[in-house]
Amino acid sequence: MPLDIVFMGTPDFAVPVLDAVAAAGHRIVAVYSQPPRPAGRGLSEVKSPVHRRAEALGIPVRTPKNFKADTDRAEFAALNADAAVVVAYGLLLPATVLDAPRFGCFNVHASKLPRWRGAAPIQRAIMAGDTVTAVNIMRMDAGLDTGPVCLGRDMPISTDMTAGELHDKLSALGAELMVDALAQLEAGTLKAMPQPQEGVTYAAKIDKRETRIDFAKPAHEIVNHIRGLSPFPGAWFEANLSGNPERIKVLRASAVSKNGEPGVLLDSELTVACGEGAIRIEELQRAGKQPMKAADFLRGARLAPGTHLA
Incomplete structure (x- = not known):
């Protein structure tokens, strides 16, 4: 028989999972998502992608700030769910919530656990130069992504793949x-294996202070840095285009065999010297503008060879 499911998620990443669980015929008794946040120039409150999708599906949505209040915990338990599906929800769940569903809470985690536990596994995998990642379905426990893994499948990371594409x-x-996991849970065949003790790494949340490009680093590291932050929040440098420094995001770049002083533009094709080698910028975005190819950028912003980018 179909399961009674509580779905807990917030960003775009979680929406396809919500749709798939609903399409599989399970009864989603409630959706939990982060509360609406002020956004845009008017700072009007905006509902999360999961919130909006749940409303379109006719599913009731709850948005507690946390589960510290006894009433929030009691309301969750009163749903009498068979399981909770958790996808990038954004809140740590207390033991009383984790233990409330009959079979527990199951998380979609975008890494090959125990590598890249934590908030930003997709970005960190690319920034570290990983060539393979995975999706793991984990039965949640009180730790940070420490629960046993039920299902997993690897995903190759190509050398030009951005975080957005991955x-x-x-x-x-x-x-x-x-x-698949819910079907096995329904059939009573779902198994969970403890994570290995070796190979644990943590994917810290991306800090704005680390988004600036450091041209003193080797070219291949800078390319991975750019890919891992593309399209958001974006790796960036500053250049003087109209009398004032302007922050420019780099969305795509490749490593090339050229050398020079780090940060100096080497030619008219947006090739920038690095600590080792150089990068050629292929796609970028000026503040308030749409992404554009390097050739289009150069038609409107003349940067002469020898210009120093900071």
């Missing part, structure tokens, strides 16, 4: 795997 692929894969 995000979409892993989201779709996570939806597929969660449906």
